[in-house]
Amino acid sequence: MKLGRLNHIGVATPSIEDSIAHYREVMGATKIHTPFDLEAQGVKVCFVDTPAHSTGSGSSDSGGTQIELIEPLGPDSPLTNFLEKNPLGGQHHVCFEVPDIEDARKEFEELGKRILGPTRIGAHGTPIFFVHPKDMQGMLTEIMETPKEGTHWSN
Amino acid sequence: MKLGRLNHIGVATPSIEDSIAHYREVMGATKIHTPFDLEAQGVKVCFVDTPAHSTGSGSSDSGGTQIELIEPLGPDSPLTNFLEKNPLGGQHHVCFEVPDIEDARKEFEELGKRILGPTRIGAHGTPIFFVHPKDMQGMLTEIMETPKEGTHWSN
Numbered sequence: 001m002k003l004g005r006l007n008h009i010g011v012a013t014p015s016i017e018d019s020i021a022h023y024r025e026v027m028g029a030t031k032i033h034t035p036f037d038l039e040a041q042g043v044k045v046c047f048v049d050t051p052a053h054s055t056g057s058g059s060s061d062s063g064g065t066q067i068e069l070i071e072p073l074g075p076d077s078p079l080t081n082f083l084e085k086n087p088l089g090g091q092h093h094v095c096f097e098v099p100d101i102e103d104a105r106k107e108f109e110e111l112g113k114r115i116l117g118p119t120r121i122g123a124h125g126t127p128i129f130f131v132h133p134k135d136m137q138g139m140l141t142e143i144m145e146t147p148k149e150g151t152h153w154s155n
Numbered sequence: 156m157k158l159g160r161l162n163h164i165g166v167a168t169p170s171i172e173d174s175i176a177h178y179r180e181v182m183g184a185t186k187i188h189t190p191f192d193l194e195a196q197g198v199k200v201c202f203v204d205t206p207a208h209s210t211g212s213g214s215s216d217s218g219g220t221q222i223e224l225i226e227p228l229g230p231d232s233p234l235t236n237f238l239e240k241n242p243l244g245g246q247h248h249v250c251f252e253v254p255d256i257e258d259a260r261k262e263f264e265e266l267g268k269r270i271l272g273p274t275r276i277g278a279h280g281t282p283i284f285f286v287h288p289k290d291m292q293g294m295l296t297e298i299m300e301t302p303k304e305g306t307h308w309s310n
Binding site: 001002003004005006009011012013019022023026027028029030048050051052053061064065067086087088089090091094096108111113133134136137138139 | 156157158159160161164166167168174177178181182183184185203205206207208216219220222241242243244245246249251263266268288289291292293294
């Protein structure tokens, strides 16, 4: 495959509400999307946009790699264990875009990389899968098909 | 402050050489910079570019958030402890750009955020400082002044 865009970094948090306040008040984020439940993954999700280029006249506050805040939906969430080890939250996964999810899945399988579960619909509404951190230099890695309309998404 | 560009994610690795092979052969990275020693920080550094937009005709392989591979320079490196806990490596820090490092430092200080050490020159040759992960939702956070020539850097 060819390395695609770093769509987002997944950041676990015990409270999306608190994290939104942090990104707005401390970090100065201006484009914070509406949180929503992604029940299939057992998480509540909120995207925070970052600018594609340095802020300045004429630049946009969006278009860069997003921060995907994720909070457990109940005690059976796959995030529960992570937050027990990291009660403040922290960096949970990285997500790269690919043009075709099935081609990418086949390539990772042929390389002997352990794929975690079936290909499913992710937070951006396109197919995704996760690859085991032990096969990815210690990083839980999400592979996501680029949205057809382009790279930028909003809700 | 106003949220700036996510310049890079810092990824610890026990071997930059192995990581370069991973990013080239598994992830398909095409723009991998020359590794160099950043002795003041006790690390060897290698930047891997990601595209700013989905790969396709006319797009560039650079311009997106970079992956900063960091390997300890000797046993006294601040990374040694991280790699003892995470022998395969993994996500170590995030780095956001700001237009003026002293203004940003003052703002973090006024918010009561613990800044780790003095402002110093970082891997991109501009002033940086780190903020304590316990004050930043569990993420070690680097704040970096945007290079004057623009946001894109190469060596």
